[in-house]
Amino acid sequence: MGSAEWWLKRLYDELGKRREYAEVMRGYYSGDHPLSRLTDKAKEGFQRLLRQSRSNYVGLVVDATAERIQVDGVRIGGSEVGDEEAWRIWQANNLDADADLIMTEAVKCSRSFMLVAPNPADPETPFVTGEDMSQSIVAYLPGSRRERAAGLKAWEDDWTGDLMATVYLPGGIYKFRAPKPKSSVQASPKWEPREVQGEAWPAPNLLGVVPLVEIPNRPDLLGNAMSEIEDVLDIQDRINKTLIDRMMAQEFAAFRQRWMTGYEVPTDDNGQPIEPFKAAVDRLWVIEDDNVQIGEFQATDIGPYLRAVEADVRDMAARTRTPSQYLLGAMVNISGDALKAAESGLVSKVKQRQRPFGEAIEEVVRLYLRAAGDDRDLSAIEVIWHNPEFRTEGELVDALMKMSSLGVPHEALWERWGASQTEIAMWRDQRAQAADRLMAGDVAALYGPKPPETEAEDGGETSG
Structure with a gap:
């Protein structure tokens, strides 16, 4: 217990369970929702309608949240502005762009990861990368939700097809390789140490702590995390079911079906009935028999289906605190105050999500500054978030002028304006x-x- 091999087996098995969860969330986010079940005989004929019946509302829920979570800088100690050195390393690793991917992944799949590693070519600029939850996992010490005991990154090599794994422990970094199992029912991979030329095995962990950091979305006190859309998947399935019913009605009952009585249908030489009339705008039906009656059935009203979808979408909007105009696209004669009130729930939710994200990013910054040889007191680090509330330029300028009259420093005003740390x-x-x-x-x-x-x-x- 506690060896690299023990952690590898334990974490790899847990990672397999998380992959299944991540695949479901990714499928829903991308619009690849599970199709309604049909019998084998009906499946081929209705497959097209089933695909067209999927409308991806949960993807909008994720994007509406993730697009407002943006890192603008990092403040250290009692400084009024962001730290230039911390932001330099952040930008050198393209994190001003990749942070959007990392946050979106966490919102979508419940968590993402960031990995810190020393840079032998430039010791003052360590490597920092975003990692996918289907390839990474972290274990914590018993009774702790923050002190990391071990970490694992496992993936399939694109060139060789082999499975690769790296176990991160405070005392060392262990790399393994295994042939990819030929079937899903095969036993666990047969891992062997993977030695890299010019590198010791195990490789020394210069940071002294597990350099893999988890970024959880909606964490609880037990250390679990939840996707932003996990608890509204049933609503999305309900919407899809209503849409397939509407598509069926449109396909087979959205036109007026005609009926006729008292008419003897002619037949051909083989005794097969011949269609008596051909409908067209330039054709006239003539029936000389007074006993013949013609009528038509009413077309199916698809209005109830549309109203049912709108009701379900409103349920999803209320549960996820997503403004209904985002999902329904209906915004007519709405004042600025009403629009601000409609988005207040989303803004509050984003600020709530920023807190656990911020704790994780602060740990990442602390790690890469230590790896760069920074000997400052890094106990007090604060992430500078972009304001998730949308304001008109006039409203923002007016608010900043009033704050300036109260003696708020210019740097703080520039930050609230939305200027980047480089601009400030x-x-x-x-x-x-x-x-x-x-x-x-x-x-x-x-x-x-x-x-x-x-x-x-x-x-x-x-x-x-």
Whole structure:
């Protein structure tokens, strides 16, 4: 117990269970919902209608949440602005773009991961990567939800087809390889140590802690996490069922079916009935027998199906706190205050999700700064989140002017404006340069260049 091989088997088995969960959530998110069950005889004829009946509302729920979770910087200690060195390493690893993928994955599948590793070519810029929950897993010490005991990343090599695994322990990093099992019922993979040329086995863990960090969505006190759409999949299935019923009605009962009585249907030489009339806009039906009666059935009203779908969508909107106009696309004559009130639930939810995300990202920043040799006190780290609330430019400027009158520092105002940490650093430098020039007697630094004086102002004549 506690060896690399023990952790490999334990975590790999648990990872297999999580993969099944992730595949279900990914399928729903991408619109690949399970089709309604049909008999084998009916399946071929109705397969097209089944595919067309799926309408992906849960994907909108995920996107509406994830698109508002954006990291703008990292603040260390009591600093008013983001830390330049932490943000430099963040950007050097393309995390200003990949963070969106990491957050979306967590919202969609319940969790994602980030991995920190030293960079031998540039020790001051460690590697930081986002990892998928179907390939990564972390185990915690008993009784703890934060102190990591071990981590595993397992994947299938695209070139060789072999299974690869890396076990992360505080005392070392162990790499394994195994042939891919030929069937799903085959026994567990037969793992063997995977030695890398020029690298010891096990490789030393220079950080001294498990460098794989979990980013959980909707965590509980037992350490479990939940996808944003897990508890509304039944509603999505109900919507799809209503849509397939509507498609069936449109296909077979959305036209007026005619009937006729008292008419002797003619037959051909083989005794097969011949269609008596051909319907077209340029044809006329003529029946000379007074006993013949013709009528038509009413077409199926698809209005109840549409109203049922709208009711289910509203249930989903209420459960996920997603504004109904996002899902229904209906927004007519809505005032700014009403729109803000409609989005208040989504904004509150996003802020709630940011808290566990922020704790995980703070640990990642702490790890990569330590790997870069930063010896500062990193106990107090705070993630700077982009404001999830949408405001008009006029509303935002008015609010910032009022805050400025209360003495709020410019850096804080720039941050609330939505400026990136790079822009804030540039503006701060420009302000400091202007102050230095002013102290040196350069009045133009404050008031701008003096306009050139005309001859009239100097007492000279002007031309007519």
